[in-house]
Amino acid sequence: MIGIDLCQIQRLERIYKKHGDRFINWVFSPREQAYLRKRKMAPRTMAGLFAAKEAMAKALGRGIGPVALRDLEVGHGPGPWGAWKGYRFDLSISHEGDYALAVARIQESGPSFSLPEFLQGQLKKRELNAHKGSVGKLALLAGRRGMVGAFVYAAKALYRSGAGMVFGLVDSEDQPVFTLAAPEVVLRDRKSGLAPLLDQVDALVLGPGLGLEDPALAEGLSAPIKKVVDAGGLTYLSGLDQLPDLRGAVLTPHEAEAQRLFHCQAPRQDLMTLAKDFARDKNCVFVLKGPGTYVTDGHRDYVNSTGNPSMAVAGMGDCLSGIIGYYLTALEDPFLAASMGVFVHGAAGDLANEKYGQSLMPLDVIEEIPQVLKKIL
Template sequence: MLAKILQAVTVKSFIPARKALSRKGDNGKILVLGGNYLYHGAPILSSLAALRTGADLVYTCVPKINVMATRSFSPNLIVVPLVDVKLTRGSVQKLLGIIPKELDSATMGMGLGIQDREALKILVSSLLDRAVMISLDASCLVPEIIPIIKDKKVTVTPHAGEFRRLFGELPPDSIKPRTALVEKHAKENGITILLKGPTDVISDGKQTYLNPKNLAAMTVGGTGDVLSGVVASMLCKNKDPVKAASAAAFVNGKAGYLAQKKYGLHIVATDLLDFIPSAMKPFDKVK
């Protein structure tokens, strides 16, 4: 199939206008699930990115050992304790009883420790039953999850190594075969894949978009966590995963470009948070 290079005019068509008379919650209610003893910052980055992209409410679920650090980082976060250090069946059941029933989207996996992969399957299945749009990243990208998400309009956001763990094939560096591989697995599994890299490849097996960034500074840790939050927010606006993921990749890359323009090769992931509003501004519409 013909892959299209993402342009601002295309991305603008992927982001619906915000309703002038909307109320709190109308522009997105999101669950972010991640973090462990070592990677406490990952879900914070995702949550703040989702808010900066325009979501109204973000419920940040982290292990209880990370709750105080997460709450103290920003008063904008609604922090939900995960009762166990890692994802277990017990913690999933308690989480499902706490979170709002009417979530729009969920992004999970960034820095998350998973003790029981059956727990992950139960959580994803339960959220899908509630019609929640789901994006999976990092530790949630395991082969066992594929039968659960097959043909379910789920988005996965791997880098090359996570892609190999999930699908058993390492994406080549050359863009043409790399794109073909993403299209193949997206079509076979009925999901949207956002393969991160110097050029992001986004495909649902029917449509494919390329997002050339080539930003050397964006190799810094945490930029993928920011992207996960942007994806979750876009999924609240556009229920078509390939369009939402493409818009998210473009906005995240634009924020990275603006950060690199200011700081050179010395950016950190929180710099992207600061530039998301500028990256989103050309797409702001109110009706």
């Protein structure tokens, strides 16, 4: 998007004379104020900066109001540039007679996030001869009546992340509802169990919106396959005296689920220590969700930097389990898969937050996954 603005120099001069530093502090950042002082507070420079800010707000499609003028920053060197919350702008500013004119164009990047070094170069673009069976086939054991959303969010997150084929296990009488909600998923009858599917898929996502009484739960948890275990799967594990073999599994509890799993009310810092010990003992990956999600396999740690409070909304964890599920098929190492999933989920949440703020819903985040992948692939 581009934005353009014309500003009358004398009008700005009048406002400055009337309001003085109050006006300057309201409109210009400390860096801009230093620049203005160097220019002896010249009204034409002030008007140029002002026009640039208005042009940036227009390029963002928001206008002044939702965006504070002082936050829209103009810098110099080499040439003028603009910045707002991770967005960068190309700027052109000109003066002629009574007017200053500015044009702003958003650079491609949008909110900035950079993939941590240990994740760089891990993802590969699809081969030219890729087909739906070669790019990640997964089974999804999620959702039930009243919890269709959990199934839909996990499934759509799987496909948007890059999965080629998702098989969903649902009760046959509920299939019409699930088909309507997520027609891209190939449905199989849950009563037939997981076994017929296990040879056909590379990984399993298990637990979002799943009831504890579901017979497929125990079967899924003990299946010798890479898997994400979330929500219902975690609650089921919490009730067991003897845990199944969790090698290769990625567990994704929020704090309350982790407390249930460890049978204690420990604070986050202690849960992180318990998570690391647990992951080492069980040869699995533990993802302790929350602001600064913590990922550990007992030997390596990663604290995620993407994500924001607008993501505190029902169903957000279901998206994450789908995203990580896909990366279990794309990356050999489950620790890297979990870390990549957590990073992408948070980055997509940050892009969605730019558009929706705290009105954000899970599907908004899923729709931003392609933008994140464009930047990191």
